[in-house]
Structure formats: C-alpha cells, structure tokens
Amino acid sequence: MDTVFHSLHDFMLHTESITYILIIAALIGITGFWLFLSDSDEK
C-alpha cells in the first residue's frame, strides 16, 4: 500500500474506489450474514 499520491484528487480516487468496493462487498456480506443469523427462526 505504498501508493504515492501527487494530489488530493489522486488520494480521494484511490481511497474512495476501495471504500465503494468494500461497501458493495459489505452489503452482500451482511445480507448473507442475516440469512445465517435468521436460519434458526425459519426452522
């Protein structure tokens, strides 16, 4: 993660890109986790 940033735009582009990917992964993950958590209720 030793990326060199030459401007605030570079920094924001880099961090926001990773953050957005993480958010999408988290939304999918939390949906799966909810199904895992609620599994016993359905039974």
Place this chain on the structure above:
Amino acid sequence: MPEESATSGKNIFTPFNIVAGIILAVGGVLTILRFTGGLAAVTNLSDYNPWGIWIGFDLLVGVALAAGGYVTSAAVYIFGMKKYHAAVRPAILTGFLGYALVVLALHYDVGRPWRLPYPFIIQQGTTSLLFEVGACVALYLTVLFIEFTPAPLEWLGFKRARNIVVKLTMLLTIFGVILSTLHQSSLGALFLIAPSKLHPLWYSSYIPVYFFISSIIAGLSMVIFEGTLSHRFFKGKMDEEHLAEKDTIALGFGKAASLVLAGYFIIKVIGVAADNNWHYLGTGYGAWFLLELLGFVALPCFLYAVGVRDKNVKLIRWTAALTVIGIVLNRFNVSMIAFNYHLPSSERYFPHWMEIGISVFIVTVGLVVFRFIVTRMPILYEHPDYKGVH
C-alpha cells in the same frame, strides 16, 4: 454473595462483604488523600496526559456499559417488544447507577469539582462538546432517576406517585434515547480535536459514529451479562416471569448484538480504507488494532450468531462477557493506549495504583448499592400489587 445475608443480617461476614468492606475502607482513605492532597497526590496525570483511567474507565467505559437502559427501554416501549419487559428494570437500574458513578468519578477527576455546575450557571460554553456531554449526562441521569423511581415508590407503597411516574414512561424513554444518541457519540467526538495525538488506526472522522454504535453493542451485552450475574446471585429474588424470560432475553439481545457487531465491524474496516491506513496494520499498533477488531468485534459477532442459531444460551452469555471486555479495551485504546502514541515511553501515562484503587472503590460502591436495591425493591420481580398491569 448469597442474598439471605443481605436481608436477614444474621451472617454479615460473607466473602463478598469482607472483600467489599476492605475495598470501601481503603477507598475511603484514598478519597481523603485525593481531596486533601490534590490530583498530584494520588495520580500520574500530567500536562501531556490530563485524562487518565478515571476518564478512560470510569467515564468512557461507565457511560458505554450503562447504555443498556436506553437500549432496553427503546426496544420494549418504542419498538413494542414486550417479551423483553422483564429486562427493563434491571437495565434501568444498571444505567442509573452507572451514570451516578460516572458523576461521582468526575468529582475525583476534575481539579475543582465544586465548579462542575459552572457550565450551567456561570459560563455556558455552548460551542464546546464537553458542554453538550455535561448537559446530556446531567439530563439523562435525571431521566434515569425518574425512570427508576417506580421501583422504590412501589416498595414504599406510594401508589399515587408511582402511577403518575409510570404515565411518563414513553416520554422519558424518547427523551432518554435522544440524550443517549447525543452524548454517546459526543464522547467519541471529544477526540476529534486531537488528530495528531490519537493513533491513525483509532482516529477517524467517524469516531462519534463508532462510539454510538459500540454503545448499543455494550448496552445489549451488558443486559445479558448483568442478567447472568443476577440469575447467579439473586435467583431467589426472581419471579416466574423473570426466570421464564431470561433465555428469551439472551437469545433476542444476542441476535441484535450479533447484527450490530457485524455493522460495527464493517464501518471500522471502511474507516481504515477511507483514511488509507492499511500500511499501519503491519506495525505493532496494527497488531493491537487487529486483535481488538478480530478478537473483540468479529469473534463475538460470530459466536453470538452461532449461539442464536443453536439456541445455546450459555455460549451467548460467555460471548456477552467477551464483548464487554472488548468495549473496555476499545475505550482504553482510544483514551490511553493509542493516545499520545508518539511520545517516548518515559512520558507515557500509566495509572498510579491509587488511581486504580479509586476506580475499584467506585465499582464496589456500585455493586453494594445494586445489591442493596435488588434485595429490597421490585427489580427482579413484579410487586404483587401491580402484577400484569404492563
């Protein structure tokens, strides 16, 4: 801590009473030293480290762990989850005593405690987060006291006063949730002023959100943890409703805690990504951060989920204890361990044994008062005159 000893007075020399008595006696001496010799006589506080264990533990941990009051009353009265009603009074009592002890601890920590009311009557300082925290804690302590009063009023037989207070329940609950949202987050926001002092892995512009979300986790876990201890030591004081609902409460609150922990884990990781702090994870502080995040957030999240799925109440109770330890660790990290991380070790803060002694003294005062109330007032059982009126 057999409850018979607390009520009959026949055998006062129980292990709990002896240990509590010694702690209270030593705490009394330390209190005299603190208020005659000043902060320097009993603390290692300095200009570099003006906030020590009395803020890190007594205030930050105390307020977080007292969150069970607003979490439980909101679940039962606002969201209508009446099946958790048996948890309300113990949670309110824990919250009330928690906040009362926070204020007591502040009297030790503030250099001139007689000036504590100054923000309200002399100099408001309304742009200060500390003013907001002070105002919210003072108001919420009052709200918790009023929410708690039906129990002593039932105990004393003041039916009319009790009925008036009970009619205020919804109003007080809404007020309590608003005040808690404000000051739980503001306690985290206090650290926004010190971006160069708090290690980047713990410092984030989202720290108020972290403090608020983690307070919900602390509240849910403390209700389970406190319920476990109450069942262990005050089983004889519990009525059938409390005994029947204890597993329902553990399963319901465990499920909620698991989901909130999952959300908390996600926003903590997103915080690292948003500030591009990945490279710090390879350092010593990074290992410590990962221990907190994986060992005391991700692990309890998973264990709660497994406990709920398998209806394993024992696992949920142990996980609640692990989560409470995690909350303590988080507040210690933010206020002490990762704070002033850049200073040489000779300038770092480590609490004086007398500071730790006073913190232990304050917790013991809380335990003794909790036991006094629970063994006398209708906290773990419904008063016979008001059975089924909820």
